[in-house]
Amino acid sequence: VGSVKAAVAEALVAAVPASVFVVPGHPIAGTEQSGPDAGFAELFQNRWTILTPQARDDDAYLEAVQRLADFWSALGAKVERMDEKHHDLVLAVTSHLPHLIAYNIVGTAADLEEVTQAEVMKFSAGGFRDFTRIAASDPTMWRDIFLGNKDAVLEILGRFTEDLQALSRAIRWGDGDKLYDLFSRTREIRRGVIQAGQESAEPNFGRDRR
């Protein structure tokens, strides 16, 4: 398991004997905490696990992949298979860029002179606190993710920055229509996330443990 596939799978396949079945996988679930104590029984319930099997079609390997898929299903997860390069791009969008942005905004806020760190913490309920959660994820793991998925992350980051410049320009020139259009469009994505069962509209986001 892990958040980067292409580079890791290549290294792993090269390192193990040919008799070993390598089936890279990635459960898209969890919190900002890590280690066994951060687990809970419902962690994988209704979450997706991505498997990125090798391009092999011998029966023994296919059977091993299916056994692993069944394992994840038994934990309550839904399983999707995809190409490892596509996995790395999908995760660059849905996980790596969000983490990078969160780390960055928390760093920016911490470094301001005019606003104190105490103020940032006290008044964080206006949106900032959600970013601090993500930015509390394990530093070693995330350093390695960004270095291991460099190309996809920089590609997505480049697009993000372009879009942000356009938004900045719209604010500077008072282009309210442009802002309104984007802000309406993003609501649709939120609806899709809720419909996909990945979150609820409740204030606690449907993330009750029980």
Add this chain to the structure above:
Amino acid sequence: VGSVKAAVAEALVAAVPASVFVVPGHPIAGTEQSGPDAGFAELFQNRWTILTPQARDDDAYLEAVQRLADFWSALGAKVERMDEKHHDLVLAVTSHLPHLIAYNIVGTAADLEEVTQAEVMKFSAGGFRDFTRIAASDPTMWRDIFLGNKDAVLEILGRFTEDLQALSRAIRWGDGDKLYDLFSRTREIRRGVIQAGQESAEPNFGRDRR
């Protein structure tokens, strides 16, 4: 109440008779939903309300301010008073920039050709979904906030972008130490947010309604 103070307070004071006490305020609480139905009894519990009174020291005005502070306290909120310009800068950091970034990343993700919107939604539990929540906030209100607090937002956005470029460069050149340092530093801010009682470390963020 409202998320921008300086421009609004000025317009309001100019518009009402001198006998009216204008006491701008801003409760830092709420979800991405708006309107009376989005309220719940514990909404303001342990959250901060900022009052930005005018620079007046006549007894009648001070009494009105105190009465309003008591009102918020009675709802369970903690009250802080500050200068309206400082409010707008604090909120640019703790609320406006987070919303801008969230709107932007959701827009970027929606526009990709290589990754479908369905994939973005399905695999959003890796971090992205938290941004979709914020990016589902009311478009009209947020358009007006960005236009009404333009200077502070652009100032903070400029710093954010600078920091992001540095981070992008660190990834490109494989500067793992720089990444690790930032990612460790941001964890401290998270601890501060939790200590300030603005969130818990539970997977549901302590946002149970009851």
